[in-house]
Amino acid sequence: METRPIEIDPRRFWPQAGYxxxxxxxxxxxVLRGGGLGDLIFALPAIAALSAAYPGASLTLLGSDVHRSLVAACDTEIEDVEVLADGWDGSAAPSGPGGPRSGGRANDGLEAAVARLRGRSFDLLVQLHGGGRQSNPFVHRLGAKHTVGCATPEAAKLERSLPYQVSQPEVLRWLEVASLAGAQPVVLEPVLKAKARPSARLRGNVPRPVGRREVVVVHPGASDPRRRWPAGSFAQVVAAVARVGYDVTIVGGEEDAATAEEIRDHARVLLQGSASAPRGAGLVTATAGRYALADVVSLLSHATAFLGNDSGPRHLAQALGCPTVAIFWGPNAINAAPFSRARHGIHLGWRTTCPVCGAASALGTGRCPHDVSYVDDVSPEAVYADLSRFLLQ
Structure with missing residues (x-):
């Protein structure tokens, strides 16, 4: 019997009010999308939908420095990146880390950005940044012919707006925003392809040509300390991976260097004290703070698997096609976990009160000042069992 592809009317896929x-x-x-690495990766399916809906249109990202580095390292639908302010992470209006102020360097930067971007004469400006309290007024100032995005009840509305609710998968949130402009989904999970070959400093850690050791990449960092799995738990899994012959490279930014070295040292002790450690045990190296983003892209493109927390590098690994196993704080999994499970495992920590003071924590609410792990009850044995399905025993 002949089979035919399933055709889906996007007007039925999305609520009518949102299309x-x-x-x-x-x-x-x-496209306005501030924040870190993962924030842009969540928006990639929406950007792909916009590109497909408007073929031939140029697409400019209004983002941050790390976004420009990612676009330089990977093939995307984004033609160029306007960095709104040095170090802008999206936590405030695009005038700098402190938000708009009267007078001073921050206000000057905002006015210069507005003037420059108005000169772009955008036909369509898509707010993929958040609830719009600070970003929507900025969008209005850029003078685009058409605007779409989210809006909380107190935020300025755009030409077409959707209500912003905290608990929604980020990828689907931005696909729904893209649907306001008539853009149909073309992919449901982010996809990236590396542009560049590995740099000279990285080449020794990339498993090519055939015959070199395979590499598992580990990233122990996360922007929110509550989402960080303990170094000792990472070390147990790293030692188990090295024990079966895989090299392990622990990556991250400079802020992750001390943790990476702690994991490396602990894993080496575990390996030395194990009677079952074969002669061919893999090497464990800590490279946090040493690689540029383009190098991490190359490394993940060739890696056997990725292990880490809910973080930008995890989302990057997934987009590059690398299998991932990650530890998520339960509430964050609603927004940030991958949809598929064949190549992506998640392990959830369900702690909802601070172990120090007992204060309750929930997604989108305030938090106490204690920077402690909420995922320390995730079992290293369970994580390794999941990761091992990607390893050749």
């Missing part, structure tokens, strides 16, 4: 017709004569699209 819009294509805008006419769109040649220049701007």
């Amino acid at each position: 819009g017709d294509l805008f006419p004569d769109v040649r220049r699209i701007g």
Whole structure:
């Protein structure tokens, strides 16, 4: 019997109130998406949908420094990146880390950004940043012909707006925003492809040509300390991976260097004290703070698997096609966990009160000042069992 592809009417896929017709004569699209590495990766399916809906239109990302580095390292639908302010992480309006202020360097930076971006004459500006309290007024100032995005009740509305609710998968949130502009989904999970070959300093850690050891990449960092699995738990899994012959490279930023070295040293002690450690045990190295983002992209493109917390590098590994096993704080899994499970395992910590003071924590609410792990009850044995399905025993 002949099989036919399933055709889905996007008007049925999305709620009718959230779906819009294509805008006419769109040649220049701007996408506002601040924040870190993972924040942009969550928006990639929406960007792909916009690119497919408006073929031939140029697409400019209004983002941050790390976004420009990612676009330089990977093939994407993004043609260029406007960095709104040095170090802007999206936590405030795009005038700098402190938000808009009267007078001073921050306000000057905002006015210069507005003038520069108005000169782009965007036909469509898509706010993929958040609830819009600070970002929507900024969007309005750029003078685009058409605007779409999310809006909390107190935020300024755009031409087409969706209500912003905290507990929603980020990928689907931004796909739903793209649907306001008539853009149909073309992928449901982020996809990236590395542009560059490994650099000279990285080449020794990439498992090519055939015959070199395979590499498992570990990233122990996370922007929120509550999402960080303990170094000792990582070390147990790292030692088990090295014991079966895989090299392990622990990556991260400079802020992760001390933790990476702690994991490396602990894993080496575990290996030395194990009677079952074969002569061919893999090497464990700590490289946090040493690699540029393009190098991490190359490394993940060739890695056997990735192990880490809910973090930008985990989302990057997934987009590059690397199998991942990650530790998530339960509430964050609603927004940030991958949809598929064949190549991506998640392990959830369900602690919802601070172990120091007992204060309750929930997604999108305030928090106490204690920077302690909420995922320390995740079992290293369970994590290794999951990771081992990607390893050749």
